[in-house]
Amino acid sequence: MLHINDLTYRIEGRPLFEKATLAIYAGSKVGLVGRNGTGKSTLFRLIKGEISPDDGEINLRKNMRLGAVDQEVPSGPQSLIATVLAADTERADLLAEAETATDPLRIAYIHTRLGDIDAYSAEARAASILNGLGFDAEDQLKPCADFSGGWRMRVALAAMLFAQPDMLLLDEPTNYLDVEGAVWLEAHIRKYPGTALIVSHDRDFLNEAVTHIAHLREGRLYSYTGGYDAFERQLAEQNRLNMALMAKQEDERRHLEAFVTRFRYSASKAKQAQSRVKKLEKMQPVATIISDPIAPIVLEGPDRPLSPPIIRFNNVDLGYGELTVLRRIDQRIDEDDRIGLLGKNGEGKSTFAKAIMGEIDPLNDGHIKRHKKLRIGYFAQHQIDALNPVASAYDHIVELMPDATEAQRRARLAGFGLGVKNAETPAGDLSGGEKARLLFSLIGFHKPHLLVLDEPANHLDIDSRAELIKSLNAYEGAVLIISHDRNLLESVVDRLWLVNKGSVTSYDGSLEEYRIMQLEKDKTDKGSDEKSVNSRKQSRQDRAKALKSIAPFKKKADALEAKLDKAQIELALIDKALTVTDLFTKNPDEAVKLGQDRVRLEKMIEGLEADWLTALEAYERERDAADL
Incomplete structure (x- = not known):
């Protein structure tokens, strides 16, 4: 293809x-x-x-x-x-x-x-x-x-x-x-x-x-x-094996160097010492997978927590002019809450976030009570777009830290992965990920009690998202997140609220249950037949029976995937061994054997991959048929 x-x-x-x-x-x-x-x-x-x-x-x-x-x-x-x-x-x-x-x-x-x-x-x-x-x-x-x-x-x-x-x-x-x-x-x-x-x-x-x-x-x-x-599992295993090979090679290098040091000037051992010097010079280092360090995203929490609740919604209607988007909201946010906000775009998630920020007021006689000392850090796409495009990251920090030294300002930027090179770049020329890091630096400067994050991971790669998760879990304050990244939500939040049909209510299920619910809803919207159930107990029994019926298909696919992973790792090790300098002249038998093993493994991998794809398709077909 x-x-x-x-x-x-x-x-x-x-x-x-x-x-x-x-x-x-x-x-x-x-x-x-x-x-x-x-x-x-x-x-x-x-x-x-x-x-x-x-x-x-x-x-x-x-x-x-x-x-x-x-x-x-x-x-x-x-x-x-x-x-x-x-x-x-x-x-x-x-x-x-x-x-x-x-x-x-x-x-x-x-x-x-x-x-x-x-x-x-x-x-x-x-x-x-x-x-x-x-x-x-x-x-x-x-x-x-x-x-x-x-x-x-x-x-x-x-x-x-x-x-x-x-x-x-x-x-x-x-x-x-x-x-x-x-x-x-x-x-x-x-x-x-x-x-x-x-x-x-x-x-x-x-x-x-x-x-x-x-x-x-x-x-x-x-x-x-x-x-x-x-x-990730294959990468980690490959790196582990490479590290083991590297340790073995370093051990051999130490022995060779010790021999050379000991006998370099010995008449009877001079030739052996010289041959070992040549072997050391030709020894190829084992290539390890380099893990580039990820710049941190340091979000400092408040010095002192506030008495709960830090925000309280009492019978609040929200909207714009004559349009009411959300009705009769009764929710509270405490100083240690970690809340994920679910709901389709257009249902009112951003409207609710704006109300928390004080950007819009209730349409009715309900009221929003905020702690008088409350500080909020707000991350949203329009906040990124509001960065001055001609001002550098350093210029933005100068506005926040007018009395600080240059070293303090640059240390602040470095703490968010904005080093010497991109600190002087106009914000309009920064990448999406660099803009996001600059905004994190700005919203976290005053040590907010509450972070309101609207799709904070959109411009971050997977490793940077992991760093954001680490930072949010270390942050000592309240967090409310709107995100389509379920891994981010699952790793950070402990409560879910659902914005749906004009209301904001607690959702007691897990994100996986919510995912399954959306897939089932999609089947319903298409007019597909669904199994009727008389009770939650019956539903659980049906699901358990369905899972049991497809278990052999999943087991077969998983087993083939494991064999395929192992074969690919073996192939990578053979390829590495074949790159050793003068292998074919110094050790032709070993080179021939490695070549034969490589051909065998390539054929095996091709067959395993075909079998795995077939097994995976069978598993997915049975899973779809079982409505899972």
Whole structure:
């Protein structure tokens, strides 16, 4: 489907890719991961042919249709449903021709072809995709111009999915989605008939949606089987084995150096000592996977906690002018609360956050009581956009610390990963992740009692998200988070509130239960049959029975995945051993054996991967049939 061979690409002389190689096979779903700035978006541009490599090649299957969401999102008077339907250009052209065609044979061909491409159910399919991405039936008839940029990005995504290209290229597709949309998308991608290459930093999405991980590091591409958790396990095991090999090599090096030191000047041992010197010079170091340190995100809590509650909503209606979005809110936030706010975009999560910040007042006679000493740190996309684009990160800190020394200001920035190089860069030229780190530095400066975070992880890579989780767990204050990143929510919050149908209520289930609920709701919205249950007990029994029925399929898939992981690690070790200088001249028998073992392992991996994909498809088919 897609083969990248010895790809080399440089930006201003700096190599971004250095002989990178990757193969993506038909039907696979590949998550492309790596630190911000390593070149993931550039790789997409290379695949689409927008730029050319300096060396190497990218081979796509002949006549393959690529699908990617353009930066220019739909914004005209056309309705959402019409915009999505227009994305299938073959259908649109055939329907237009059917209106004017007169030749009976041509008319017959047109209607046969329309049937082949399932054109007559197209409107239902388009509506289903739009519904999954958060647009109800009424929304679908509205013009694109009625919606904000974030919602129009969803329309563009819906149009691409509807067109069903042979290969999807998705760059951070969940950034404009809520939890509900992300859950729908991961299920849709998993069942998508084509191939997908997806850049994402959403750990749960990568675990649920993809079959492989492509890790971009140090200019190379490395392929791993399974989701993100499986990739991390393989990476850790590979590094552990490499470290063991390195320790063994260092032990040998010490013995050689000791012999040389002892006998260098001995007449009887001079030749042996010299041979060991040559061996030391030719000894290749074992390549370990370098873990670049992640700059911290230091969020200091208040010096003293406030008496609870720090915020109290009493019978509050919220909205704008004549429009009431939320009604009769009765909630409180205490000084040590960790709250995750769930609910579809447009239901009122941001409205509720603005009320906490004091940006909007109650519409009725209800009231919001805040502790008089309360300090709040607010992180939201519009806060990032409000950064002065011509002022540097250092300039922003000067405003907060006018009496501090330059060293103190720079230490503050360094504590958030903004060192000498990017501290002087205008905010408008910083990357999304660097802007996010600058905003974290600004909102945490006054040691707030409460952090209100609206999609705080959107611009952070997976490692930086882990650092944010670590920081929030160490932060001694209250936290309220709106995020589609379930891993972030699961790692930080201990309470869930649901914004739904004009209310803000406590949700007693887990995030996994909420995910399952959304998938079941999606099936209901599509009109699929659901098993009726008489009680919670009966439902649990049905679920337990279903899980038991699919357990053998899961066990088989897991066992094959484990064998595949082990074989790939063995192959990596053989490849490393084959790079030893003069191996074929000094130890030809060992070289031949390693080569034979490599061929055997490659064939084994190919067979295991095919068996694993078949077993995985069988497991997912049984899981879907069991409504799990």
